[in-house]
Amino acid sequence: MTDTQINDAILKGGKAEKDAIAYIYQDEDYRTNTQIIARNHRRLRLTEWMDVFNESIIQLVKSLKKGNYKGDRPLLDYFKGICRNICAEFYRKENRDQQRLDPRDIPMEDLRTPYLIAVEEDFKAIMRKAFAELSEMCRQILTLRMKGISMREIAKILGLSNERTAITYAARCRNRLRDILEKTPFFNQR
Amino acid sequence: MDPKERLDEIEAYLQRQMTAEAEKVFEQKMADDPVLKKEVKLHALTDKAIDLAMEDEIRQMVEEIRQEEPVLQAETGHQPSEPIIVPLWKQRWFQCAVAALVIGIILITGIPYIEGLITPQTIPPPSRPQAINLIDLPAKNAVLGDVPTEDAMEKAKEAFFDHKDYKEAERLFKLAQNDPVTNQTEVTYLLAYTYFMQERFLEAKAIFDRFINEPDKISQLPLIYQSLDKIKWDSMLALLGTNEQEQLRPALEAFIKSDPDPHYGKKAAKLLEELSSE
Incomplete structure (x- = not known):
């Protein structure tokens, strides 16, 4: 598969998207490069390269869906950039944790206590729950919009009569999600 | 302000598409207008929720692929690739060693060769x-x-x-x-x-x-x-x-x-x- 084909397939979604992800997942170049990058970050254990690989694919697909990849360089290079960032982030976190052994050194806003981690997870769970409360049509329309697909195409994909209907629908769905989020006690706490 | 214009402004702010100056003005507006601040907060949360949903979808897809890997390997003919042994020629230390070796060889053999090229060739002496x-x-x-x-x-x-x-x-x-x-x-x-x-x-x-x-x-x-x-x-x-x-x-x-x-x-x-x- 060429880079353009992968990009198009991921933007198209459905089975094409899954096939494209599977292609990247199976590609020896993507795997080998991940392992080389992971190996160059000495703190990263060899066994952790697979986690880096999975996370890099997720971020790559997400980035492609948002239309961030402009095709100005090979997709593999773009992937390697993501991979390096993930490794560096991993390194930064580990470094930070090792340097700040004394809890008094840790700034309050950066204090990732088990309580705050639980709160973060709670936040994600609430977000997910709120999104799940939407109708199937709303979930689809909002996700497609987030992927950067035009309203005209969304109307075509979802079988809506025209672009105008899709816009109205998307606005209603967004308001519905906002209403759900507004009612959560979490919103007021934050 | 027209609701659509207001929405566009919020999106531009959240997607960091504003100039530094416009961003500052907007932040001042938020500080003065609690309703706008709430709007922005809600909009950001909505974006986050949708983004999270999209990420979950991808994550699930990757997880499925990971579990299907043996089947995929059979279908595509790929060999199981975990753990991959990084080829010697792709390892940094090896590339450096080869580069040093090549430069060394060029320095040792190349100079007399180059000298031979620039030295005018004399007529071979008669035996x-x-x-x-x-x-x-x-x-x-x-x-x-x-x-x-x-x-x-x-x-x-x-x-x-x-x-x-x-x-x-x-x-x-x-x-x-x-x-x-x-x-x-x-x-x-x-x-x-x-x-x-x-x-x-x-x-x-x-x-x-x-x-x-x-x-x-x-x-x-x-x-x-x-x-x-x-x-x-x-x-x-x-x-x-x-x-x-x-x-x-x-x-x-x-x-x-x-x-x-x-x-x-x-x-x-x-x-x-x-x-x-x-």
Whole structure:
């Protein structure tokens, strides 16, 4: 598969998207490069390269869906950039944790206590729950919009009569999600 | 403000598409207007929720693929690739080592090669046997005729003419130089050819040139004196042996012009032609 084909397939979604992800997942170049990058970050254990690989694919697909990849360089290079960032982030976190052994050194806003981690997870769970409360049509329309697909195409994909209907629908769905989020006690706490 | 315009402004702010100045103005607006602040917060949360949903979808898809990997491997013919052994040539230390090795080889072998490229190529020297092949050695009685010689000289001539042992001949000629009754001009004359045949052309030439420049010394030996052209020719052959072509060409031309013995004149003309064709 060429880079353009992968990009198009991921933007198209459905089975094409899954096939494209599977292609990247199976590609020896993507795997080998991940392992080389992971190996160059000495703190990263060899066994952790697979986690880096999975996370890099997720971020790559997400980035492609948002239309961030402009095709100005090979997709593999773009992937390697993501991979390096993930490794560096991993390194930064580990470094930070090792340097700040004394809890008094840790700034309050950066204090990732088990309580705050639980709160973060709670936040994600609430977000997910709120999104799940939407109708199937709303979930689809909002996700497609987030992927950067035009309203005209969304109307075509979802079988809506025209672009105008899709816009109205998307606005209603967004308001519905906002209403759900507004009612959560979490919103007021934050 | 029109709700649509307000929405566009919020999106631009959240997606960081505003200029630094506009961003500052908008943040001031938020600080003054709690409703706008709430709007922005809600919008950001909504975006986050949708983003999270999208990420979950992808994550689930990747997880499915990961679990299906053995099936995919069977379908696509891929070999299980965990753990991958990073090929040696893709490892950084190996690439550095190879680069250092290549640079080393280039430095060691390349410089003489480059020097060879920029050094003007000289005409390959004629092989030394060419000069030796062209020379006519004097006859045994060429200097004094059939006059009997002393013992040392006799042995030296035997080594030179009969055995062609030029090293031994040189030793015996040098012994004969100490013999007061031996004709020293003959010894020197034959010693020149002994040097010549041992490819010591410069030493041979030095003797030939002495004869050419001081003909009085050989005037009492008519056989040598009459064959002065031969000595000149042999001197030029010594030049050929040393590959001194720059000196040889004008010497040959001057020799030809001096109307020499036709035997040597023809030989000189032929050699000059050969050198010109090279």
